[in-house]
Amino acid sequence: MVWSTSQVAELAGTTLKTVRHYHRIGLLEEPDRKANGYKQYRVPHLVRLLRIRRLVDLGVPLATIAGMEVSDENAERALRELDAELAADVERKQRMREELARVLRHRALADLPPGFAADAGAAEGERSLLLLFSRVLNPAATAALRELHALPRLPIDAEFDALPADADPAVRQDLAERLAPVARRQREDFPALLDPTPHGDTTAMSVAARGLVEVYNPAQVDVLRRLDALLQGR
Template sequence: MAWSTRELAELAGTSLRAVRHYHDEGLLPEPPRSSNGYKHYGVRHLIQLMHIRRLVDLGVPLAEIPSLDPSADSYREVLEALASETTAEIERLVVVRDEIAQLLEEPGTWEMSSGTTGSTDGDFLTVLSRVLDEDSLQAWRRVGESIPDAQVLADFENLPEEASAEMREDVAARMAEAVRDGLAAAPELDDPGFGEGTSRALGTRSIGEALAELYSPAQLRVLVRCHELLSAE
């Protein structure tokens, strides 16, 4: 039995170019040639080519294939390493799949993850998600969710830039009252942790810059006053 290069490639489910490349790399031995110069491949070539294809499809680098002997320990070690990498990739893809499902079920979550919430508080929370560690971020979320007075949040969000000192004091006092219990239940925020790869200096500066960019001077004065009221207790 003899196959041409094209027939061998077709049987193995690969291309002429791949077969020639495997020859050039020394992975597939050259077959004998007929008197007219055409290559004649046999069953052994097909089996070897299919084995090469299988290893390549599994992610084994071409450079490692010549040294892989199925009867050697190194062969098993390479495959076990690939199995571990594949397991890690599957776990990553499961997370990606779950996030996609969440976005499909709750389109609004895309706004938070993309940083285009259109909400000042949402944009600030997005910045926090990039600099705080998970425990501190979740503590911050709990504080926000525990605020019983939704009106004070609306008043803060709609605070006019020309707000009087009396108006700012009123909002600050009500805000301090609204977050007091939540902060007491979130000791993580007394000394917040920062995410992996984010230094305390960068994290602190980023939070400060986000506050300055996202909130008006009047709102910043309210936040400062709110902090003063809570610190004085």
């Protein structure tokens, strides 16, 4: 019994286009043709197609299938590599599900980097900065920032968040001076924040600095400048 290309494709549970593609890349041998030029597929072609489809359904890339047929060693190595990739993918997706479950319990987590604790009191600007910083800080600084963010918020944090853009300079200076001991204590408790970006990465520093300027209002930025001067002893 012989079949046409469309018939053998239907029998194999695939498409005419797919069968022709297998021919083009050398995975499926071209069958004999009738006098009118139509292909004549036989049982070996169908079996070959079914074997290819079986491997494809398992996730084996087409480019790997030909190499698997060279030797049993190649086949086993390819399958073990695929198994390792699938295991890693399952683990990654499990982590994604766990993180998604956290977000469903605390919607505010959708605005925070992975691993950061939900904090309903955090202002939108702080959440935006945490997302930004998580992309430019080095791993040690990011871990320290995660620990710091998990601590209970202080009244002075809310005061800084609520500072209006037209706050009087005296108010700004007073806030900076009251923030200074808090900042010094944080530096002592989280020394990784003293060198937060990858060494020599000027782009990371500029992104972090630009983020502060654009997320906070002018009075808040001025408080941060005054605070930095106090910490530097200027």
